[in-house]
Each structure stands twice: as structure tokens, then as C-alpha cells.
Amino acid sequence: MRHGxxxxxxxxxxxxxxxxLVVLAGCSEVIRNHGYIPVEEDLQSLTVGVDTRGSVEDLxxxxxxxxxxxxxxxxxxxxxLRHFAYRKPQEINREVIALRFSDDDxxxxxxxxxxxxxxxxxxxxxVTETTVRDVTFxxxxxxxxxxxxxxxxxxx
Numbered sequence: 001m002r003h004g005x006x007x008x009x010x011x012x013x014x015x016x017x018x019x020x021l022v023v024l025a026g027c028s029e030v031i032r033n034h035g036y037i038p039v040e041e042d043l044q045s046l047t048v049g050v051d052t053r054g055s056v057e058d059l060x061x062x063x064x065x066x067x068x069x070x071x072x073x074x075x076x077x078x079x080x081l082r083h084f085a086y087r088k089p090q091e092i093n094r095e096v097i098a099l100r101f102s103d104d105d106x107x108x109x110x111x112x113x114x115x116x117x118x119x120x121x122x123x124x125x126x127v128t129e130t131t132v133r134d135v136t137f138x139x140x141x142x143x144x145x146x147x148x149x150x151x152x153x154x155x156x
Contacts, residue, residue, distance in 0.1 A: 030083040036064065037078035037095050046099075046110060053105040063099075074099040091115070 038060040045059060056074070063074045076097040081089045094115035100108045 027085045031092075032081045032083060032089075033078065034081065035076070035078035036061070037076050037097060043097065043110060043112075046107060048107050048110060051107040053101055053107075056099060056107060073101060 042060045046056060051059070053074075060076075063076045076099075078095050079091055080093040082092050083089045096113040098109070098111040098113065100111070102108050
């Protein structure tokens, strides 16, 4: 072989090697994070029944999603997607933090949900216990029926 042919073969080998590296790099897995989930330490610093919408915003920030009714609850959503070559992106992890507020904007509940096997799973829940029961008008009448004093009710 002559010197020119050796040089040309060497360049061909380099070109094939660079092309193979580019193809392999294009096929590597890429993980992308979407959304925002507050860190656990910040969530633990929230006090259910004490913190308000304003104090929660100061501690962990305002979410990108909220409920559609009057003030609405707050939802922090974060997901992790795997992109691999030409395939459709695959969601490998999703977490939702739901902060529920009372009518007077006091934090009532902090819930964490995950996505496992295509089903929503409750990972943790902090609820303010209340003594108020969901009692309808009819239930109140039935419960108080035995306590009625007829003499008092008739004005005697």
C-alpha cells in the first residue's frame, strides 16, 4: 500500500468511528423532569389547621395548578419521562401533592399521590380531625325526636 492509500483508509476508519459514536449517542436514554414538587422538609414545616394560603405560598411557593371552585385547592405536579431513541416518551414516575384549604383559607390537609402501575396511589395524608359530622337536616330531626318534651313544645 502506498502512503496515500493508508491515509485514505485511516480517514475512512475515523469517519466510521465518529458516525458510530453519534448514532450511539442519539440512542442513549434521556430523562426529563417536568413540573415542581416541594421538598419533603418544606412540606413537613406546614402546620395543618394553622397555616393559611398566604403562609403556604411564602414557605413553598404557589403551584401551577389549583382547583376550579372558589379559592380552590392547590396541586403540585411533578413527573419524570424517559425518552429513548425514536420511541414514544414513557412516564416513569409522577407525584401529585394536594393541599386542601377550608373556606377561610386555612390548610386542612396535605396529601401525596403517586402513579404506580397506571393507578393513582395515596402515598401519604395529613388530615385535620374535626368533631363536626356531615349531618343532614332529616338526620338531625330523627336524632332529636326522642328528646322533644311535648309540654314544652305545646307551650304548657
